[in-house]
Amino acid sequence: MAALFHQMTLCGVGLIGGSLALTARKLGLIERIVGLGRTQANLDVAMARGLIDEATRDPGQAARGADLVMLATPVMAFPQTLAAMVPHLPEHAVVTDVGSVKEWVVRELEPLIGPRMALVGVHPVAGKETVGAAAAEENLFVNRRVIVTPSRRSTPDAVAKVEVLWRATGAKVETMTPAAHDAILARASHLPQLVASALAAALEHEQIEGKFAIEYGAGGLRDTTRIAASSAEMWRDICLTNRTAILAALKLFRGTFEEFERVVERAEADELIALFERGRRMRERLK
Amino acid sequence: MAALFHQMTLCGVGLIGGSLALTARKLGLIERIVGLGRTQANLDVAMARGLIDEATRDPGQAARGADLVMLATPVMAFPQTLAAMVPHLPEHAVVTDVGSVKEWVVRELEPLIGPRMALVGVHPVAGKETVGAAAAEENLFVNRRVIVTPSRRSTPDAVAKVEVLWRATGAKVETMTPAAHDAILARASHLPQLVASALAAALEHEQIEGKFAIEYGAGGLRDTTRIAASSAEMWRDICLTNRTAILAALKLFRGTFEEFERVVERAEADELIALFERGRRMRERLK
Numbered sequence: 001m002a003a004l005f006h007q008m009t010l011c012g013v014g015l016i017g018g019s020l021a022l023t024a025r026k027l028g029l030i031e032r033i034v035g036l037g038r039t040q041a042n043l044d045v046a047m048a049r050g051l052i053d054e055a056t057r058d059p060g061q062a063a064r065g066a067d068l069v070m071l072a073t074p075v076m077a078f079p080q081t082l083a084a085m086v087p088h089l090p091e092h093a094v095v096t097d098v099g100s101v102k103e104w105v106v107r108e109l110e111p112l113i114g115p116r117m118a119l120v121g122v123h124p125v126a127g128k129e130t131v132g133a134a135a136a137e138e139n140l141f142v143n144r145r146v147i148v149t150p151s152r153r154s155t156p157d158a159v160a161k162v163e164v165l166w167r168a169t170g171a172k173v174e175t176m177t178p179a180a181h182d183a184i185l186a187r188a189s190h191l192p193q194l195v196a197s198a199l200a201a202a203l204e205h206e207q208i209e210g211k212f213a214i215e216y217g218a219g220g221l222r223d224t225t226r227i228a229a230s231s232a233e234m235w236r237d238i239c240l241t242n243r244t245a246i247l248a249a250l251k252l253f254r255g256t257f258e259e260f261e262r263v264v265e266r267a268e269a270d271e272l273i274a275l276f277e278r279g280r281r282m283r284e285r286l287k
Numbered sequence: 288m289a290a291l292f293h294q295m296t297l298c299g300v301g302l303i304g305g306s307l308a309l310t311a312r313k314l315g316l317i318e319r320i321v322g323l324g325r326t327q328a329n330l331d332v333a334m335a336r337g338l339i340d341e342a343t344r345d346p347g348q349a350a351r352g353a354d355l356v357m358l359a360t361p362v363m364a365f366p367q368t369l370a371a372m373v374p375h376l377p378e379h380a381v382v383t384d385v386g387s388v389k390e391w392v393v394r395e396l397e398p399l400i401g402p403r404m405a406l407v408g409v410h411p412v413a414g415k416e417t418v419g420a421a422a423a424e425e426n427l428f429v430n431r432r433v434i435v436t437p438s439r440r441s442t443p444d445a446v447a448k449v450e451v452l453w454r455a456t457g458a459k460v461e462t463m464t465p466a467a468h469d470a471i472l473a474r475a476s477h478l479p480q481l482v483a484s485a486l487a488a489a490l491e492h493e494q495i496e497g498k499f500a501i502e503y504g505a506g507g508l509r510d511t512t513r514i515a516a517s518s519a520e521m522w523r524d525i526c527l528t529n530r531t532a533i534l535a536a537l538k539l540f541r542g543t544f545e546e547f548e549r550v551v552e553r554a555e556a557d558e559l560i561a562l563f564e565r566g567r568r569m570r571e572r573l574k
Contacts, residue, residue: 125505145503176496183495188504192511194547195486197566199479202543204569208470209463214573216432217475218412220514222573224479227507229570232563239551239559250548256489257544260481261537264526272526276519279484282491283516286501286509 004161005094007032009066011059011081013046016098016124017072018136021051023169026138030165036062036081046133063088071097071109076237079108086112094158096120100127100185102178104241106151118158121149121178123185124171131231142170149178186245190238191253193227194246197235200228291448292381294319296353298346298368300333303385303411304359305423308338310456313425317452323349323368333420350375358384358396363524366395373399381445383407387414387472389465391528393438405445408436408465410472411458418518429457436465473532477525478540480514481533484522487515 008024010017013035024030035052036059037043043055056062063069063085071078078097095113099105102121109119126144146166150159159175166173176184203225206213214221239246256275263271295311297304300322311317322339323346324330330342343349350356350372358365365384382400386392389408396406413431433453437446446462453460463471490512493500501508526533543562550558 125503127505127507144505147503176498180496180498184498184500184503187490187493187495187500188502188508191490192486192504192508194551195482195544196507196511197563198544198547199482199540200566200569201546201562202540203474203478204565204572206474206539208474209467211463211467211471212572213471213474214569215475216412216434216471217479217573218414218431220414220483221475221479223510223513224483225566225570225573226510228563228566230563230567232560232567235563236556236559240554240556243551243554246551247548250544250551252493253486253489254544254548257482257485257537257541259488260485261534261541264481264530264533264537267527267530269523269527272523273519275488276484276515276517276522278491279487279512279515280517280519282487282501283512285491285499286504286512 003031004029004165005031005068007034007066008068008070009034009036009062010052010070010072011036011062012071012073013037013042013051013133014072014131015135015140016126017070018046018051018133019138019140020070020169022136022138023141024165027168029168030068034062034066042133049133049136051133051136059084060088065090067093069093069095071095071099074234074237075099075101075105075241078105079112082109082112086114089114089117091116094118094120094162096122096162098122098124100189101238101242102149102181106149106178110151110153113153118155119151119153120158120162121151122162122166123147123149123181124166139170141166144171146171146173147181148173148175149181150175151178182242182245183248186242186249187252190242190246191249193230193235194250195253196225197228200225290318291316291452292318292355294321294352295355295357296321296323296349296372297339297357297359298323298349299358299360300324300329300338300420301359301418302422302427303413304357305333305338305420306425306427307357307456309423309425310428311452314455316455317355321349321353329420336420336423338420338423346371347375352377354380356380356382358382358386361521361524362386362388362392362528365392366399369396369399373401376401376404378403381405381407381448383409383449385409385411387476388525388529389436389468393436393465397438397440400440405442406438406440407445407449408438409449409453410434410436410468411453426457428453431458433458433460434468435460435462436468437462438465469529469532470535473529473536474539477529477533478536480517480522481537482540483512484515487512
């Protein structure tokens with residue numbers, strides 16, 4: 001395959017960005033990759049693993065010569081990083097990202113780019129608990145969903161090239177609006193996180209007759225709270241940047257939770273079966 | 288080890304009862320095991336696997352000669368099963384169970400037993416998704432908690448013998464009151480189930496622009512809702528028989544969930560970090 005881009009500057013060489021770099025280099029889709037990072041230690045790992053050709057902590061230096069900017073830091077750091085790079089970018093640079101919220105990203109970044117640049121919002125739905133350049137792996141995106149959210153400043157050419165890049169990783173690429181993306185992910189990803197974290201937080205100190213309740217949990221408690229171990233900073237950013245959609249998702253859950261509360265309170269046997277069966281059916285469909 | 292009991296009648300030859308039977312026979316703790324069941328097919332499996340010496344669907348026949356009655360059916364079937372057996376039991380029979388609620392069991396069963404019989408409530412915290420005699424396995428209880436809840440009709444001798452039986456399976460046996468058991472399990476087991484089921488039920492039909500939200504969930508959604516696949520009948524029984532403790536646990540969760548809702552609504556960054564960190568700390572302690 002001919003190279004799609006001459007130079008990609010990867011801002012944040014972590015699990016997602018590093019894994020993309022591995023595939024892009026292997027397939028020859030990108031001629032040169034520059035890694036922009038905050039800590040030298042992680043950049044050293046990225047260089048040693050051959051994820052990037054050059055490492056820098058200076059956004060201006062990272063910007064020079066980049067026809068593709070891949071923002072892969074925590075979402076709320078995108079505007080500051082991009083603003084520092086724009087004056088040094090080639091005038092036709094394509095800016096893209098891997099953030100897990102999209103309306104906020106588009107709204108914050110579109111005003112920052114130059115008049116001939118393009119912005120293509122992307123969310124690869126492929127998170128894991130592991131972090132940093134050391135966690136990057138070649139097949140991370142195989143059969144995963146990658147959602148592209150074209151917006152006012154996305155040119156057809158830039159969208160096409162970004163989609164080819166992601167398809168090459170083995171991902172299933174699809175397109176939707178930033179708003180649809182955020183509403184869907186608020187329900188399928190952000191809501192489970194908040195519910196799991198609330199359950200874990202509620203039980204943290206809970207004691208009965210001097211015994212900690214959580215020590216009596218089995219696999220169910222373990223599974224249901226597993227993702228509560230995720231980064232608090234990352235989830236703070238998601239809550240702040242996808243606030244409206246998350247509030248709607250929380251309200252959706254609250255309605256069903258209150259139905260459960262009500263039928264337990266009233267000891268309604270048939271209604272309990274009906275509610276648990278709704279949950280069972282969702283799981284059958286999830287298979 | 289000398290036999291602890293001459294004949295155990297196992298009411299419900301499923302995962303828990305069948306697994307206990309396997310160990311008890313192997314160690315020679317019980318001379319003879321009679322299986323009482325509803326369906327001949329499951330009893331045939333139990334006979335073929337050597338879990339039991341004799342199979343019957345008649346409670347009266349099952350009761351004859353039993354110095355130990357092990358109730359291992361769904362909890363709400365205990366009273367009817369035991370009532371049908373009591374007239375045919377030896378007068379010093381010990382009645383025990385493996386139900387996942389304890390106050391209700393003790394309250395319902397104590398009035399049913401004969402004046403010289405004893406009741407010892409037990410909950411082996413070792414559930415799995417698999418069911419029936421085919422699912423029984425020898426090491427199911429190794430290092431699992433088994434909670435014994437002595438009550439008014441538990442004699443010291445009966446408690447001691449039941450504890451020896453469970454310790455022989457490799458389980459960690461401990462004692463608490465039925466009320467403490469129910470309060471702890473309401474938090475560590477019943478609450479996660481209701482939260483997972485409510486989350487799954489809330490998302491069942493959820494669509495955004497014609498796309499089903501759950502199809503965009505990753506590992507987090509999958510883990511958080513896994514136990515929603517459990518038996519609706521079993522969880523109806525648990526909700527009905529441990530209602531008061533479960534309502535308290537739901538209220539506990541609701542309080543923390545509402546804190547999350549409030550800080551998202553108000554976009555309070557530091558408070559979001561603090562809440563997510565509470566969840567993270569619980570998970571660290573769960574390790």
